[in-house]
Amino acid sequence: MFSNDIVLQAKNLSKAYRLYHHPQDRLKHTLLWRLGREYGQVFWALRDISFELRRGEMLGIVGRNGSGKSTLLQMLAGTLHPTEGTLQTIGRVTALLELGSGFNLDFNGRENIYLNASILGLSPSEIEEKIEDIITFADIGNFIDQPVKHYSSGMFVRLAFAVTTGLDPDILLVDEALAVGDVFFRQKCHQRLRDLRNRGTAVIYVSHNPGEVEQLCDTAILLEKGQMILEGSPLKVVKHYYLISQGGRLHDIDTVEDTPPITAPNASAEQAQHWPADGLFLQVMPEKQVHENRARCVRYAMLNDHGQLITSFKQGETAHFYYEFEALSTLEAPLGGIVLTNQFGVHVHGKNCLQFDLALPSRVEKGSLMRFHQQITLNISAGEYSFEFGLVEITPDLYKKRSFLPYQVLAEGIHRLCHVPQAGSLAISDRLEGIPAAFMHYGMCDLPGQMEFQVVAEPSTSQGRAQL
Amino acid sequence: MNSLVNPKTKTPKNNMWQHRYLIIQLVSHELKARYYTSFLGFLWILFVPLSTLAIYTFVFSVVLPSTWRDSGSIPYAFILFAALIPFNLFSEVVNRSPGLILSYPNYVKKVVFPLHILPIVALGSAFADSLVSLALLLIGLMVSLHNLPLTVLLLPLAYLPILLITLGTAWFLAALGVYVRDVGPAINIITRLFFFLTPIVYPLERIPQKYLWVMKFNPLSSVVEAFRDILVWGKPLNWAEWSIWFMAGICITILGYTWFMKTRTGFADVL
Numbered sequence: 001m002f003s004n005d006i007v008l009q010a011k012n013l014s015k016a017y018r019l020y021h022h023p024q025d026r027l028k029h030t031l032l033w034r035l036g037r038e039y040g041q042v043f044w045a046l047r048d049i050s051f052e053l054r055r056g057e058m059l060g061i062v063g064r065n066g067s068g069k070s071t072l073l074q075m076l077a078g079t080l081h082p083t084e085g086t087l088q089t090i091g092r093v094t095a096l097l098e099l100g101s102g103f104n105l106d107f108n109g110r111e112n113i114y115l116n117a118s119i120l121g122l123s124p125s126e127i128e129e130k131i132e133d134i135i136t137f138a139d140i141g142n143f144i145d146q147p148v149k150h151y152s153s154g155m156f157v158r159l160a161f162a163v164t165t166g167l168d169p170d171i172l173l174v175d176e177a178l179a180v181g182d183v184f185f186r187q188k189c190h191q192r193l194r195d196l197r198n199r200g201t202a203v204i205y206v207s208h209n210p211g212e213v214e215q216l217c218d219t220a221i222l223l224e225k226g227q228m229i230l231e232g233s234p235l236k237v238v239k240h241y242y243l244i245s246q247g248g249r250l251h252d253i254d255t256v257e258d259t260p261p262i263t264a265p266n267a268s269a270e271q272a273q274h275w276p277a278d279g280l281f282l283q284v285m286p287e288k289q290v291h292e293n294r295a296r297c298v299r300y301a302m303l304n305d306h307g308q309l310i311t312s313f314k315q316g317e318t319a320h321f322y323y324e325f326e327a328l329s330t331l332e333a334p335l336g337g338i339v340l341t342n343q344f345g346v347h348v349h350g351k352n353c354l355q356f357d358l359a360l361p362s363r364v365e366k367g368s369l370m371r372f373h374q375q376i377t378l379n380i381s382a383g384e385y386s387f388e389f390g391l392v393e394i395t396p397d398l399y400k401k402r403s404f405l406p407y408q409v410l411a412e413g414i415h416r417l418c419h420v421p422q423a424g425s426l427a428i429s430d431r432l433e434g435i436p437a438a439f440m441h442y443g444m445c446d447l448p449g450q451m452e453f454q455v456v457a458e459p460s461t462s463q464g465r466a467q468l
Numbered sequence: 469m470n471s472l473v474n475p476k477t478k479t480p481k482n483n484m485w486q487h488r489y490l491i492i493q494l495v496s497h498e499l500k501a502r503y504y505t506s507f508l509g510f511l512w513i514l515f516v517p518l519s520t521l522a523i524y525t526f527v528f529s530v531v532l533p534s535t536w537r538d539s540g541s542i543p544y545a546f547i548l549f550a551a552l553i554p555f556n557l558f559s560e561v562v563n564r565s566p567g568l569i570l571s572y573p574n575y576v577k578k579v580v581f582p583l584h585i586l587p588i589v590a591l592g593s594a595f596a597d598s599l600v601s602l603a604l605l606l607i608g609l610m611v612s613l614h615n616l617p618l619t620v621l622l623l624p625l626a627y628l629p630i631l632l633i634t635l636g637t638a639w640f641l642a643a644l645g646v647y648v649r650d651v652g653p654a655i656n657i658i659t660r661l662f663f664f665l666t667p668i669v670y671p672l673e674r675i676p677q678k679y680l681w682v683m684k685f686n687p688l689s690s691v692v693e694a695f696r697d698i699l700v701w702g703k704p705l706n707w708a709e710w711s712i713w714f715m716a717g718i719c720i721t722i723l724g725y726t727w728f729m730k731t732r733t734g735f736a737d738v739l
Binding site for chain 2: 017018023024026027074077078079080081093095097098101102104106107111114115116118119121123124
């Protein structure tokens with residue numbers, strides 16, 4: 001027998017569809033096949049799929065369109081019955097197949113939570129326990145008491161995600177669901193997924209974006225024409241997926257229009273003196289920031305090298321962040337900084353004045369403005385990122401000695417003043433051309449480095465090899 | 469497979485008791501949706517049965533008065549109403565049944581939903597409607613006759629056969645309707661036929677002796693008579709007939725349920 005950790009076991013799962021000429025042939029077949037009467041033709045959508053899923057594990061399913069991903073997921077969810085093979089699951093299975101498909105449009109949000117929870121067999125008292133958490137996560141305000149048909153698609157998705165993940169599932173099936181909503185919501189979703197997995201929920205994740213599977217999953221399986229052709233580490237599976245789908249990708253690249261080459265950034269000295277026109281700034285509303293009335297964030301601008309307001313960049317381009325804080329009381333040496341977070345909620349990059357060689361005043365008078373201009377060269381993978389601003393103050397003495405002190409000591413002299421957690425977002429797309437190659441790097445970010453190469457001709461060993 | 473049993477959560481079973489909250493929730497919402505969202509709101513729940521009653525009373529006691537002769541002191545409307553209550557319960561559920569599953573494709577394909585409770589929900593809301601009509605009738609009888617026959621207490625028993633027969637038929641038709649789309653319109657015609665084959669707008673005595681056997685095979689006929697007996701005439705149930713239709717009701721329910729569960733695995737493939 002198998003260990004207690006296994007929550008799902010699929011053995012030789014197969015699904016055959018019969019293609020009928022008339023709907024009633026299907027009924028005739030269902031009733032009469034035992035008597036040897038056959039109606040329609042057989043088409044195998046899935047053949048012999050076997051795998052196991054353990055508590056807390058995340059399994060990715062990748063495959064091209066029509067490879068059987070959705071069929072498999074529907075079988076795992078229990079909405080389709082396998083033609084052959086067995087499927088055993090433990091505990092509660094919730095599915096994010098199509099977000100909100102279990103909703104009744106005439107019900108309001110709260111009633112739909114009850115409906116979905118009751119379908120899963122939760123009792124009213126169990127639902128009471130979880131409902132507040134679900135409503136808080138969905139974060140749709142008073143709309144929770146409106147019929148869901150009046151929801152925007154964003155609210156719909158928020159509620160659906162909150163419900164599906166909020167009912168304490170043992171197995172969670174996710175199908176492309178996280179590709180919706182803004183980047184902040186996606187980060188929240190990924191955080192929720194991590195929490196669930198820490199509590200032992202097993203996740204099956206189907207995605208058209210193999211990069212996500214590679215980053216998120218523990219194991220992966222590759223489907224092709226209804227067969228499971230590979231199972232193993234996500235890295236291996238995704239590589240193989242690219243191999244079998246390469247034809248289509250090359251074609252895609254050919255059809256993309258040409259874009260002007262990226263110009264080199266201007267000299268930084270010139271940029272530092274420059275402060276953009278007021279019209280380029282976005283005000284930072286009081287409800288978007290956290291502070292203790294000692295300093296507040298006033299506004300910010302995100303521009304490209306040409307000083308244009310922009311939210312989408314190409315890989316390798318430089319983003320210029322201009323942000324302004326106002327001192328609401330007298331401050332010590334101010335440190336401003338930015339953190340970039342990707343859609344999975346991973347902090348990709350964060351830097352503040354400490355890491356740059358800046359001369360800082362030891363004192364900032366009440367009412368004065370602190371203006372920061374920070375450039376970030378976006379040598380990171382394509383995707384959507386959110387950014388946040390922060391301002392802290394540091395004892396001027398410590399700042400002077402920053403090169404000689406460990407961070408732990410510095411941290412004691414640092415006091416948080418203001419934080420703008422979800423200041424804004426930016427998108428980064430792949431470069432289409434560039435030197436030396438359009439494709440800059442694998443993985444999340446481009447790290448500085450050097451590479452050398454040489455061929456060493458050593459007659460004796462090469463001869464030895466040739467003889468082998 | 470003992471190791472696959474998790475002590476923390478039970479795997480969902482297909483039993484109705486487990487889905488009781490869901491059933492209650494769906495029934496109450498269905499009633500709410502029907503009456504709450506309209507302008508007149510819950511007034512409709514009174515207005516619908518009363519208007520039907522007014523029409524039938526006008527046609528069969530004013531235009532065609534010859535159908536009823538010796539109703540004595542009891543107004544014709546009550547005699548008619550007592551028969552309409554069980555018939556409407558049956559026809560409302562049965563007419564809806566073929567489209568029940570079809571109207572919730574998401575519940576079949578996208579989520580794991582206990583589909584077999586949908587006919588129960590339809591029956592539940594029709595039953596609630598019928599209780600309102602019943603209350604109206606009892607109030608009417610009280611007002612005009614100043615007392616109720618004691619046989620009214622037999623009502624719960626009188627309801628049993630019709631509830632079972634309706635539920636079994638609903639399960640059968642709900643599943644069949646998924647595969648054969650013609651069932652919906654066909655059932656509409658059949659229920660209309662049943663309306664006239666059942667002694668609702670005319671008394672059973674008007675049926676010539678040689679056609680009386682048709683009535684014997686029509687379960688509605690017996691049910692309608694039973695309702696009339698206990699509500700209006702103050703006669704006890706015909707226990708022999710009641711037992712037969714009660715047993716038949718149990719059989720129909722079991723058969724309908726078995727049929728539904730047997731064919732439901734194919735629903736997702738058809739929709």
